[in-house]
Amino acid sequence: MNKKLVVLFIGLLLLLSLAALSQTSELKVRVIVEQANVRLKPDLTSQILSQVPLGTILKVESKMGEWFLVSLPADEKGFVLSGYIHQSVVEGIGEKVKEVPEVKREKAEVTPQVKKEKPSAPRVKPSVYAPERAEAGAKSGIGIRAGYAMLSEEKYGSGLEYGVNLSFGLSKNIGIEISGLRFQSDVEEDPEALSKGKLSSIPVQLSIQGRFPINDQIVPYVLGGAGYYLNSFTIDDEISADWNSLGVDIEEKMDSAIGFHFGAGVDFFFQENIALNADFRYCIAKTKGSWTMTEQVGGVETSGELEDLSLNSIMFGVGLKFCF
Numbered sequence: 001m002n003k004k005l006v007v008l009f010i011g012l013l014l015l016l017s018l019a020a021l022s023q024t025s026e027l028k029v030r031v032i033v034e035q036a037n038v039r040l041k042p043d044l045t046s047q048i049l050s051q052v053p054l055g056t057i058l059k060v061e062s063k064m065g066e067w068f069l070v071s072l073p074a075d076e077k078g079f080v081l082s083g084y085i086h087q088s089v090v091e092g093i094g095e096k097v098k099e100v101p102e103v104k105r106e107k108a109e110v111t112p113q114v115k116k117e118k119p120s121a122p123r124v125k126p127s128v129y130a131p132e133r134a135e136a137g138a139k140s141g142i143g144i145r146a147g148y149a150m151l152s153e154e155k156y157g158s159g160l161e162y163g164v165n166l167s168f169g170l171s172k173n174i175g176i177e178i179s180g181l182r183f184q185s186d187v188e189e190d191p192e193a194l195s196k197g198k199l200s201s202i203p204v205q206l207s208i209q210g211r212f213p214i215n216d217q218i219v220p221y222v223l224g225g226a227g228y229y230l231n232s233f234t235i236d237d238e239i240s241a242d243w244n245s246l247g248v249d250i251e252e253k254m255d256s257a258i259g260f261h262f263g264a265g266v267d268f269f270f271q272e273n274i275a276l277n278a279d280f281r282y283c284i285a286k287t288k289g290s291w292t293m294t295e296q297v298g299g300v301e302t303s304g305e306l307e308d309l310s311l312n313s314i315m316f317g318v319g320l321k322f323c324f
Contacts, residue, residue: 027060029068029090036090038083042067049083057093058085138169139219139267139323143277147317149183153310156199157185161315167209175209177223181315187233193306194289195235195252201311202230203283205261217269221279224262229285229311231256249294254309259285263315273323285311 034054039046042064050072052058058070067084074080143165150158163181170176182202189196205227213219231254243250265279289306 028057028093029060029070029085030093031056031058031085031089032091033089036085038070038072038085040083042069042084044086046084049081052085058090060092138172138175139273139275140168140175141273141275141321141323142166143319143321145179145181145277145317145319147315149185149313149315151185151310152312152314155188155190156194156310157187159183159185161317165319167321169211172213173211175211175221177205177207177209177225179205179207181205183313183315189239193309194233194254195239195250197233197235197239197252199254200232200234203227203259203261203285204230207261219267219269219275220264221266222262222264223279223281224260226258226260227283227285229257229259229287231287231311233289243293244296247296249296250291251294252289252291252306254289254306255287257285257287257311259283259311267321275321275323276318277321278318280317281315283311283313283315287311 031052031054035051036056037048038050038052040049041047052072058068058072061069061071061082063069064084066087068087068090069082070085072081072083144163145165146160146162148158149161161181161183163179165177165179167175167177180202181204182200184198184200187194187197187199205225207223207225209221209223211219211221233252233254235250235252240250261281261283263279263281265277267275267277269275287309289309290303291306292301292303294301
């Protein structure tokens with residue numbers, strides 16, 4: 001009878017132990033943060049073995065203070081690792097488990113927030129035209145030009161003008177230009193001034209430009225400056241022949257003069273260092289002259305002065321500019 005009671009008591013203890021083990025093994029925890037760290041040791045400074053996402057359920061092996069020893073899901077090779085996860089980032093599912101004596105208490109682990117970086121702005125492909133807006137107005141170069149000149153004195157006519165220019169960009173908005181132009185016109189007879197003939201003028205102009213780039217290609221500008229006009233005049237052959245038939249040689253001269261000008265234009269860069277150019281200029285100049293009549297027999301010479309010869313003109317021109 002006593003033996004039966006002892007056996008029955010031992011069996012009952014075994015059943016209770018198995019039930020306790022069963023309840024212990026069934027305890028699980030669920031991750032309640034966006035991402036939780038599983039560490040090698042129950043310490044916030046310990047190595048991180050793995051990071052598990054929100055909602056992951058882990059099997060608990062034991063508990064040490066504020067830490068759970070949990071089993072991680074098997075990896076690709078079937079290995080199962082165990083690590084510690086802090087109680088502040090999980091919630092329990094099931095019964096209590098055997099608690100291992102706490103060695104050291106740690107502060108609740110705070111899952112670090114991962115800062116999301118803003119995507120960098122896409123790189124802008126540079127313009128196919130070399131000059132930047134900040135530099136387009138600062139280009140220097142040499143150019144050729146052709147156009148038309150109209151003198152304000154109707155009797156002095158009008159004619160083609162052509163020449164070359166050299167420009168220097170001092171900054172985005174300031175430039176200097178030196179140009180040499182030439183134009184000719186047919187002059188009608190003026191009893192108070194020149195006879196019928198051909199007027200030729202070569203203005204050498206120094207200009208200061210104010211440049212205002214709109215974009216990489218278009219650079220409008222205004223200009224103003226001074227110049228020196230190299231002038232010459234040739235009497236018409238028929239008039240000269242008429243005087244010769246009377247035994248008189250005749251000559252008329254036009255002096256060189258200083259003049260001023262102002263205007264506006266635009267450079268259009270259609271290639272990296274090549275631009276189309278167009279501008280107009282109003283030129284103001286006044287000069288003097290003289291006439292001389294010499295008798296072919298005896299060499300008696302008579303002369304006089306020509307006053308207030310106006311060379312005011314409007315010049316329109318287009319050309320090509322090669323920059324460097």
